Amino acid sequence: MAWPPGVRNLVLATVAAVVTSAGAVAVLLHPEDGTRKITGTGDAAPGLAWSIDAAAIDGRAAAEFRDPVAGTEYDMDTTGFVDAGDTVVTVVGVVEDGTVRDPVMYGIDAATGATRWRAPAAGLGGCAGTPVDGDIVCFTSPTADIPALVGYDVASGAITRTPTDWLVFALAATDDRVYLAEGDVESDDVRVHAGTLADPDAYWTRAFEMGTLWEDLPSDALDVSHGQGVLTLGADIAGFDPRGGDPTWTAELHGCSHVTQTFDALVLHDHTGCAGYSPTGAEILDRTGRTLVATDGEDEGVHDLTVDRPADATIPVLLADVAYDRRDGTIRWTNRDLVRTGPDRYGSGANRGTATAVLGDVALLHDPATLTSTGLDLRTGQRLWRTNTERFGAVHGWDGHVAVLADTTGLWAIDPRTGEIVWDIPFLAIHADPDALTGGGEFSAKGDGRYIYAAPHTIIGLRPLDE
Template identity: 35%
Template sequence: MTTRFSPRTRLRIAAVAAVVTVAAAVLTVIDAGNRAQSLDLGSPLWAVDAAEVLGREFAIFRSPLGGTEFNMEMGGFIDADSVVVTMAGMPDRQSYSLDDAELVALDAADGSVRWRSSAVDIGGCSPTLLDGSLLCYSGPYVSADAYSIFDIESGERRDVVTPWTPIIAVVWGDNVLALEGDIESNDVRVHSGTVDDPQANWSKAFDVGGSWESGYVEPVMSVRGGLGLISLDETLGFDPKTGDQRWLYGYTTCSSTHTSSDGVTLVSERDCEGDGQARSEYAIDQYGHEFASADSPPTGSGSSFSWRYSRDEPSGGTVPIILGDSGFDRKTGEKLWTNREVFGSARSLAVIGDVVAVTDTDATIRVVDLFSGEVLWDTRTERTGDVSWNGDLVVDEGVVYGVNARTGQRTWEVRVEPDGDDGFGSWVQPRELWGGERVLLRVSEDRITALKRS
């Protein structure tokens, strides 16, 4: 186990949170167009240490979305406008679990703790609020099967027993969708209802499944653009209103899929042997109809579609989709442009409005116009931008700065104090950025720092 320095040796925060009042400096930078400009080098708004919150020296922050068992997501919050909810506890480095966990609600304006509540029996929480409350569920590793509802203002908790063990539960409008059953036996069921009547709307059994581990890699169930998704070793689309199955696609274990915010699913089918390149790439609509396909890349042309979507927020239904190294009309499937040089070696895509930030294998960010496929600007950075906030691409290089997504011009900068020794293994990033409605946050295991507020 990697040695960790005590938080007492780091920058300490007086009480639970403190507002930083250091005067801003002026910094001259060169933007993407090689133009010199002067920016105020701002200071963080506030910072909170996990050790201070729990009163325990080696406490850490974790995402509340995955609960306390096998929780390896360092970042992750539940955005409740004026409040952000995170989870804090004591790490078990051998099992990757979080002991003595608590849900912690932080005021987005000043970082003060609004409320704390025990989360030792929480298997996960929905990222979307339910009528002003946080919906969590028990998960498979506790004795009681229940929903747990936390009032977002007070933290008051109410538990409702369910007739089955929820693997995951998500809020969709006024409804709660819950998945339960046996993943390894392809025997899962989804129920739609309310907290007090979990099966009020419908209950459906689905012949879909995967390995035990597949239930912990990505959200097993989600709703995107009016399409319900069960994502395991195979992916199933269903109508969240009725529970009717729309489509089912099975893949090799080396294949990948991504469903956009409007329900369009991009599929890259791969062989696990040989060069591992994509053999078939296509897009399907909400009803499972294939409407666009990309030519398989020639051998040695690059990985093509091996990227992950770090962010996907197109500005509307006319913004093209990316399939392979080309842009396609997301309604008709017409190919609009091709840019193999950029997308052939891409590793991460962040769709922001009508542009896409493409992170290359050498940590170069190229921002591409989605309508033309042309590179608008590029830059090289050690920590690439996976987050946008208020229209800016955000990059963390110790100094965290915002960049106009279309021009590459820096718009603001904030200098952040180093967090000390963040690392304890290669399976987690040392820090992350997270943008909510009210506040932009920088997160490490030990500290949450507010950078900007809208």
């Protein structure tokens, strides 16, 4: 059998640490001391409820936060956490030579920033981004002496291990099920299982004759987050019913093409050539594999959405300058604001879509050629507003009221229906160290004006000043 996916990214490990079953260690920190108004911000801006530093809680000056979903065997340079409601779960470790040294899983109180627990986290191949029955579910590195699924209790950090002789390479989850893919991808000998942490194939097992090179294994090979299951390995894609496991459709990727999922079990298949990364068309598939919509040539106009949360199935799906009904593919409306008017400042991207987020019944657009931002009513296609702006960041979150954006300088919120800036928080107003909150991060809107933002060195909690 070919060497397992521990060699992906062409990094060889001579010794792989094995996650131990030692109990979690409780850590007591001082409670919160009240929400602080952030200097220079307006009255509508949330205050700083808490701030934690990776070096301070870990005790190592070079410690950084890492996303458990990326695993701990190698450093994927991914900052973040798993949002588990009252607790956020993150990894802290020191990055050296492409590895995360002595990683520790932390459970952080989402309201106060206090450490609820910590537990060893070495040798993890990856974790599911959604808790299952109160556990963060992970799998050990394929090079582990005793392969296992590893669960971290969200409330206490207690570790549960389920030994398995499978070569697991991908893991996904819903609130009540664990889905894992295992096998030898280079021999097209792959299976997907659905079950629980204690019994990972309790519900079903299905074989898939598809594969790829270990070093080409995608980080998102298995996805169940949008109403159907999708397994992507190399040029092969397969859809399946997440409840019963029945295969529903197959497709092929060519060149540098890729697929993304969207609401109501739709899959966008973006056909892109590797030479100049040029588009050659796109199609939208429904849960049965039927082509709902298709475009040809350079006018594909695929939209890169950082937040994709349509209100319901009556909200159309966007491709190029057209809004299509999600149920039958009929054209609902068209609007030229949905495609770029010309190349960006670097001379590329004239044929790409401008939508950056779908928030309820509003789409946020950004055209880097004209430096404009626009809001569209997704039910009618009418422009709600347009502004000229030199500043534009990725939409990181939406709480049903405001959209929160981030760039290297800070966070700010806008009203999606008016484009009005509701509040603006510079990072330097929170932390004097210019590197404390930069470097890319994870954002979560907790509701009621509460937010959590994680950067490599610092995680902050924000909440309204009147609480």
